[in-house]
Amino acid sequence: MKVIDIEEKFSLFTQHWTPKIISELNGQQVKLAKVKGEFVWHDHTNEDELFLVIKGELRLEFRDRSESVKQGQMIVVPKGVEHKPVAEEECWIMLIEPASIAHTGDVQHELTVENSAWI
């Protein structure tokens, strides 16, 4: 049980689209990611996913619309909803999702990370 400084954790990595685990509670993991460019369309059959924007702006594309999520804003993507995260400029996000989640759902892609690392 220790205090986690979010900015300090972000200083420990530079890769895009590779979430790092910083904490765990009740079977959920808290992850940080730096993202830039377009991710891949995917959904998670059984897991809701929270996106909280720490810095910059994230666009979440859905099949019928898109939502812009800015610094200090968040959105929960419910299980089963296809989404594609996009960031024009580098954006820092916090994710909260079950430990069991697959990075790109059932989709295999060059961006897919099999097992997120702890930092």
Next chain:
Amino acid sequence: MKVIDIEEKFSLFTQHWTPKIISELNGQQVKLAKVKGEFVWHDHTNEDELFLVIKGELRLEFRDRSESVKQGQMIVVPKGVEHKPVAEEECWIMLIEPASIAHTGDVQHELTVENSAWI
């Protein structure tokens, strides 16, 4: 599924120690609270609890020590660990915890809120 602005949600209430629910995912709820002064000693038998400080500084007292959690920092208090949140000045926090959690655990206190409200 909509974008939630955290600062805007904080502008909707002024009471201290009365967490407001802003979102839910995988059986967990995301809550916002304004706190000032001393809360009551309690623990949660079955629930881990995440405290993320949005503004100000929160001191979490444990039976054997205390931790200061500042803006941009977080801590997870594991199930069963007694804690007492304290804030010298008003502090804004985000909580993530199971929907089933009791505000002050098994402790009944004048600060106890039976059912948190959504905002």
